[in-house]
Amino acid sequence: MNMYEIIFYFFAFITVASASVVVFSRNIIYAAFSLLFTFFGVAGIYVLLNADFLAITQLLIYVGGILVLLLFGVMLTTNTVNIDIKSGSMNVLAAASVVAALAGLLGGVFWTSDWFVSKQMGELPAQTTSKEIGTALITTHVLPFEIASVILLVAIVGAAMMARREGIKSQIPSSK
Amino acid sequence: MEFFSPTDLLGSSPILALGLFSLIALLVNAFLKNSAGMVFYVSAVGIFVAIGCSIYTFPMNATAFSDMLLVGGYASFFSVLFLVIALFSMFIAKPYLEREQYHYGEYYVLILLATIGMVMLASSADLITAFLGIEMMSVSFYVLAGYFRGKLSSNESALKYFLLGAFATGFLLYGIALIYGTTGTTNLLRIVTMYPQPFNDPLHIIGWGLILIGFGFKVAAVPFHMWVPDVYEGAPTPVTAFMSTGGKAAAFSVFLMTFSVPMSMRDERLMTVLAVLAAASMLLGNWFGLSQTNLKRMLAYSSIAHAGYMIIGIASATPMGQQGIAFYLVSYALTNLGAFGIIAMMEKENGGNLNYEDYAGLGKRKPALAALLAMFMFSLTGIPPFAGFIGKYYLFASAVQSHMTWLAIFGVITSLFSTYYYLRIIVYMYFKEATNHEEIKLPGLTFATVILCGAGIVLFGIVPSLIFDLMKSIF
Amino acid sequence: MEISPVIEALIKIIVVIFFILLPCVAYLGVQLERKLSAWIQNRVGPNRVGPYGLLQPLADIPKLFFKEDIVPAAANKFVHSLGPLISLTIAFSTFAVMPFGDTLPIVVNGVVHNISLQIANVNIGVLYVLALSSLAVYGITLSGWSSNNKYSLLGGIRSSAQMISYELSLGLSIIGIVMLSNTLQLNDIVKAQSGYYLFGFLPNWNIFVQPIGFITFFVAMFAETNRLPFDLPEAEPELVAGYHTEYTGMKFGMFMLSEFLAMFAAAGMITTLYLGGWQAPYIEYLNLSPFVVSLVQVGAFFTKFALIVVFFMIVRWSMPRFRYDQLMNIGWKVMIPLSLLNIALTGLFILKPIHTWFN
DSSP, rough: OOHHHHHHHHHHHHHHHHHHHHOSSSSSHHHHHHHHHHHHHHHHHHHHHTTTTHHHHIIIIIIIHHHHHHHHHHHHTHHHHHHHEEEEEEEHHHHHHHHHHHHHHHHEEEEOOOOOTTTTTOOOOOOOHHHHHHHHHHTTHHHHHHHHHHHHHHHHHHHHHHOTTOOOOOOOOOOO | OOOOOOOHHHHTTTHHHHHHHHHHHHHHHHHHHOOHHHHHHHHHHHHHHHHHHHHHHTTTEEEETTTTTESTTTHHHHHHHHHHHHHHHHHHHHHHHHTTOHHHHHHHHHHHHHHHHHHHHHBBBBBHHHHHHHHHHHHHHHHTTTTTTOHHHHHHHHHHHHHHHHHHHHHHHHHHHHHHHHHSOBBBHHHHHHHHGGGGGGGHHHHHHHHHHHHHHHHHHSSSTTTTTHHHHHHHHHHHHHHHHIIIHHHHOOOOOOHHHHHEEEEEHHHHHHHHHHHHHHHHHHHHHOOOOOOHHHHHHHHHHHHHHHHHHHHHHHHHHHHHHHHHHHHHHHHHHHHHHHHHHOOBBBGGGGBGGGGGTHHHOOOOHHHHHHHHHHHTTTTSHHHHHHHHHHHHHHHHTTOOOHHHHHHHHHHHHHHHHHHHHHHHHSSSOOSOOOOOOOOOHHHHHHHHHHHHHHHHHHOOOHHHHHHHTTT | OOOOOOHHHHHHHHIIIIIHHHHIIIIIIIIIIHHHHHHHHTTOOOOOOSSGGGTHHHHHHHHHHHOOOOOOSSOOOHHHHHHHHHHHHHHGGGGGOSSSSSSEEEEEOOOOOOESSSSSOOHHHHHHHHHHHHHHHHHHHHHHHTTHHHHHHHHHHHHHHHHHHHHHHHHHHHHHHHHOOOOOHHHHHHTTTOOTTTTTHHHHHHOHHHHHHHHHHHHHHHHHOOOTSSOOGGHHHTTTTGGGGGGGGHHHHHHHHHHHHHHHHHHHHHHHHSOOOTTTTTTTOOOOOOHHHHHHHHHHHHHHHHHHHHHHHHHHHOOOOOHHHHHHHIIIIHHHHHHHHHHHHHHHHHHGGGGTOOO
């Protein structure tokens, strides 16, 4: 086991352990919070794969953006501490059988697949990937790049429309 | 430095036109007061321009943006279909929204943006563009489904659609990732040249399976159909009209295109899976359709069943099946738009007047409307001389051609089920006494649209070669 | 004598933290701020401990350490303690990529060792800084939430809303610089600011090349560091002390420390990105030895840095606080369009440089 593998397993452990807290924790705040460490672990694995740009983007977008919004949502909907919102389990039997089938399938695929293994893993030269990604985004992938921005526009228009106050004729009883 | 070739710009011209006009519409809406009507006209002009662009590029047979987009032929055909659907649904929506006092410009902007997504779907030659198109279309639909912000049913519809849709998108994305992992590319044109080598890899097959789940959700096939009835019922009627026709057509256009890649192998396993999916959709859709009392819900279940019929065309993997799907989409879109147009005219505030009983005696009260609705129901059932018949004929024939006679027989039997609930509405209209004598207003714009739809299904039912001649050059 | 990179980095970290940052916080931060505010408000300021009150910070630190550490009964104990730690860690981390100078040539046994005056020369330094600034939200939000106090929660939520909003214009203003210097590496960005601009005497600093970007970046940095006029998260008249209302002793001290560090990081980033970093203009005319040049450059960096810090403080003590809706309006309706305009203009000038406009 070389240094590279130790670091890999360290990040993998953080990812998996915190992800299981996300799934199994009954306190929704802890679940949201441990998602932070899942994202960190994934970012660490990206760094090990020499994908520095991806790693930082992961932190910027997932940790800095999405998770903050998630925490916002959780904090504003619960009574700060001693929360009532719990994630429970239902349909245990059905879910368990589906999960078992899925796990069997994925396990089977995992063992039978012909994985691509790089010989010089961990000895790849440290190089910056941001330049290649940037070039690809404005040459070969310019269309998806632009369309993604239009999707954001759709989301903004939609959110603004959903949230605006004027002209609402509500049949929804107000919360007071 | 040359960034774009003329093909790139021409190929994406419908998308560019729609994008430009949606931005203009957005600005008009933002800076002018009471501008909803104005936004409507701007959007309509945008759609006409985009139709012009699509027709202009039809003879081209090329790819644009480094093989990301297909240009001409297939893409143009479906783009025109989506654009016409968008236009018709706007015509249905304008009087409806004015009556409900929910007439805002954002509605038309979102329709235009959703149409951009649809056009992307029909032209995508790459899984990335396919994914982005699906997202763009779906996000617009989520918002449109919740357009009646003050109505609980509309909110429920939006939330349900959003949660389940996001879940399905996850499957799609996971599948795309696996296919990228096994082939090193997301480009369909490049993946197809690698066959049959990637099919030895179980990961690759699972990738297609996950994509199938994603598409199955978008086209509303059983067992991914749970969202359909509630969403179709809760969403505003013009939105349902748009979703059930445009959304379905767009999802099928990308489904067909994408699965022409693995189906190029005519892999028995995949064909069987698709055939089972088709059979289940036809059976369950029609079965649950029998017991509905609400017309919107009935049409939702019928939409599940029709998804089943169309999947036959993909499962058979023959040019006949593909042409059948394309024709079926045209006829289904016209029929459903017409039917929802009539429902939109009949509907009263807060979802009243949507049940079978409310249509009793319509044959005497509004003979023209009743005749049109009867025509649409006949077409959905698949009775000649309407377009629905030709479409069904082609799809079932393609199943026989691919040695799946059982599927064709199954399709015919389930169609028989459906006659019950389609014809029931006709029975109500012509053989029951009216209980409700409220005045029914027929807004000119919607009524004209409905008449156009009716004329369309008769025309294509009698002269199907109008479309099949076009399709000879596509498939 | 070769030093392993790990040891070298460790030495640099220790030097930066104990010989640069902590004295800076104590004197440039606490002491100067108190003196400056006193001067602005026509008071005397601390003058009891030591000559001219110079030992005041040394007296403050033990006070903070020996104060009772109170955790509210209804607080979430674990997260309550984690909040200040996260804030502090993130505040320190920014300095890992800050280029304090170019390279310091040290001669050991006749061999020249070029020691880079930057702890880690990360390829994507700019993104690293942005990522850290977006992480800074966590310390504040979590401590605000875990205190189980409505003022704290409101402060925490305000600050996260504010930081998320201003992060956009922060990132967008930097894009202009990245476009010009073609790199995300901070030291390379500083190197790209060498030479002269227009008329041959104005240094080629980004503040002169990118005036709009500078303004948006500067304002966004104020908001990111929660300094007045953007200190709504701890607005005293409304929120007591905002997210750190329920903190005492050294935990409160950690917030103080991280706030000062955030301000220094902001000043350091402004210096690096817009004021030419360690570039000292006209120094090449003086024919100095490389060692002295390097020292002068470090001096230049800290001079600019200190000036920015003083500016931050003067603003703090002379401006009233924004109202919350004003803050959001400025962020979304002024700063973001301005920084987008800056990107467009930058692209235009790259396509057609200014000296080709008139011929």
